[in-house]
Amino acid sequence: MNANQVECATHGRGAEAFLCxxxxxxxxxEFHRNDPTADSPQPDAWCRACEKxxxxxxxxxxxxxxxxxxxxxxxxxxxxxILARHLSAPRTLFARLxxxxxxxxxxxxxxxxxxxxxxxxxxxxxARDRLRAELKPRFIAGLSPGERLMVKxxxxxxxxxxxxxxxxxARWQGPRIHGVLDNDPxxxxxxxxxxxxxVLEDEILDYLLxxxxxxxxxxxxxxxxxxxx
Numbered sequence: 220m221n222a223n224q225v226e227c228a229t230h231g232r233g234a235e236a237f238l239c240x241x242x243x244x245x246x247x248x249e250f251h252r253n254d255p256t257a258d259s260p261q262p263d264a265w266c267r268a269c270e271k272x273x274x275x276x277x278x279x280x281x282x283x284x285x286x287x288x289x290x291x292x293x294x295x296x297x298x299x300x301i302l303a304r305h306l307s308a309p310r311t312l313f314a315r316l317x318x319x320x321x322x323x324x325x326x327x328x329x330x331x332x333x334x335x336x337x338x339x340x341x342x343x344x345x346a347r348d349r350l351r352a353e354l355k356p357r358f359i360a361g362l363s364p365g366e367r368l369m370v371k372x373x374x375x376x377x378x379x380x381x382x383x384x385x386x387x388x389a390r391w392q393g394p395r396i397h398g399v400l401d402n403d404p405x406x407x408x409x410x411x412x413x414x415x416x417x418v419l420e421d422e423i424l425d426y427l428l429x430x431x432x433x434x435x436x437x438x439x440x441x442x443x444x445x446x447x448x
Contacts, residue, residue, distance in 0.1 A: 227294035229415075230389060230399070234364070236298035239265040240289040246304040257431045260365025261298045263290075266305075296387065296399065299367065300413060303401070342439040346425045354428065355420070358391055365431025370396060371440075372418035376406040383424055386416060394420050 225235040242250055242264060252264035265273070269288040276282050293301065350370070358368055368388045373381040382405060386398035400414045410416070427437040 225292060225294050227297060230294050230296040233294040233296055234261065236261040236293050236295050237263045237290050238293055238298065238301060239269045240291050241266040241268060242301055242305060243291045243293070248305045250302060250305045255365070255431075255433065257365060260431050261295050264298075264302060296389070299387070300399065300401075339440050339443050342443055343424050346437065346439065347420070347423055350420065350423060350426055354426065355391055358388060363431055367429045369401060369427045369429070370398070370418070371424045371426070371438075372396075372416075372422055373424070374404065374407060374410065374416075378406070380406070382406050385427070386418060389415075391420075396420055396423075 223235045224232055226232050242248060245266075249267040250264045251267070251270045253259070253262045255262055265288065272282070272286070272288060273279055276286070279287075354368060362368065369385050370388060371383050371385050373383055376382050384404055385401040386396070387401050388396055388398045390397040395417055396419070397415065397417050400410060400412055400416050403412045404410050425438055425440040427435055429435045
């Protein structure tokens with residue numbers, strides 16, 4: 220577990236993490252890192268260009284200050300948001316070849332209009348019940364290192380409809396949840412991923428709890444609507 224803390228202008232005080240500046244300043248790069256563990260849920264990460272430097276010199280410890288890539292200190296929240304903009308490096312030759320021949324992706328899923336049928340509404344009620352009874356007090360008391368909680372909430376579109384988006388929970392005070400928008404909306408030009416938003420717990424459709432061991436729970440409604448997980 221990383222006990223070192225950093226004060227972030229966006230997210231407040233949190234665990235420190237390190238990224239190369241190319242990952243911080245760009246999008247859609249290939250990134251490298253060691254596998255996250257319970258003791259190190261957010262290991263140092265760097266881009267492919269920095270990986271070439273590391274391999275050419277035989278390791279980070281052999282680099283001198285003049286040739287070492289510029290490293291940025293960020294908080295754990297920023298770390299997750301930034302890496303979500305990039306592509307994890309393939310671990311095998313076959314995976315790398317498959318990526319090379321795969322069609323280019325826009326990295327933005329197609330928008331789907333869906334109806335919340337009774338099974339979805341029932342699953343949503345179960346999700347809200349668990350959020351209030353178990354996950355809310357657990358979040359307020361403090362999640363374990365490496366854990367993060369996200370909720371899916373509605374936003375009113377200019378046409379009067381609803382667009383559901385994921386929010387990473389930062390604060391939970393009474394019925395109000397404050398967090399960071401995790402995805403770019405389709406129909407709302409005044410909002411972007413990374414924006415700070417407030418939603419009410421009664422309006423939550425579903426949740427996702429990511430554990431430090433890489434597993435997760437929740438998002439049952441998406442399974443019912445799209446077959447996603």
